[in-house]
Amino acid sequence: MFEKARIKLTASYLLIIMGVSISFSLGIYFEVNQELSRIDVFQRARIQRITNGIVVPPVTLPQDVDAIAEARARIILILAAVNILILLASGVGGYFLAGQTLDPIAQMMKEQKEFVSNASHELRTPITSLKTEIEVALRDKKMTAADARNILRSNLEDINNMQKLSNYLLELHRYQDSEEKIVRKKVDLVAAVSKAIDKISVIAKNANVRIVPKFEPATVMGDEGSLIELATILMDNAIKYGKKGGKIIVRVNRVGKNSQFSVQDFGVGIAPADIPHIFDRFYRAEASRNKERIEGYGLGLAIAKSIVDQHGGEISVKSKEGKGSTFTVII
């Protein structure tokens, strides 16, 4: 599909370049031709003047005619050669340029395809489980009320998972793809992070994780809702991948002109090979996918990075396997 588009684009480039080149060549040819005609007339006049007095009709010497015709033929030849050269060079150059132009679009489409395929895959799992459970339940003639409640509970879990995924997808669209820009206002970072702590407190309590705040006053220009979302994602991860029954430290402070916010956990840590990819959409480190089997879609950090990008900030991570990780955001 892209090869076709590339050839079409090359043809458009060629059409424009050759249009300009042929127009110039015609211009040059007509100018030169006019000049040659003037020389022609002058030659005849000169011949007439020389022969004046003797009264002979103007004679055009054959060598003059030959020279002018030759000059005309030469100019046509040169212009044709130049145009062929331009055609060849712009064909090759245009094809290369079309490739360069289309490459980022091809890459974007590839990512988009991967994204749709990943999202559908993630949705298919809970849908299949939901469908199977309902089908089995419908076939079961001896089902008790307790059995039915258990199935409904499991169905609800699948529905919650799908809801979580669709919320993530919407957020990702909001922060990554939509044209909508955040409205920046002065935000008290301590207040925003505290609200995120309130939001996450039930999850922390269930996981028996203590959140230790270490706050210094700091403000940023940003969107409070997005910043709360960002802090929630990082703390949610710190709880998920942190030490069960342990603590996470949440810091807010100023560094020079910037405000900084970090979340430190003492859990599984991240392998160096995974670090460059964890902010990619749907990326999950090997350990979280297999060994530890921690629930997730690999979208949280992609959303977090988009929020930081929209604020013109930076997000970084320091991690040691088995020792823990610290995610730091500077705005």
Ligand code: ADP
């Ligand atoms: P999810 O947690 O849903 O898998 P994220 O995008 O939030 O998705 O994180 C991507 C991956 O980065 C996770 O699967 C996990 O492997 C790794 N990760 C993120 N935060 C931490 C953390 N605090 N400690 C260890 N690994 C982490």
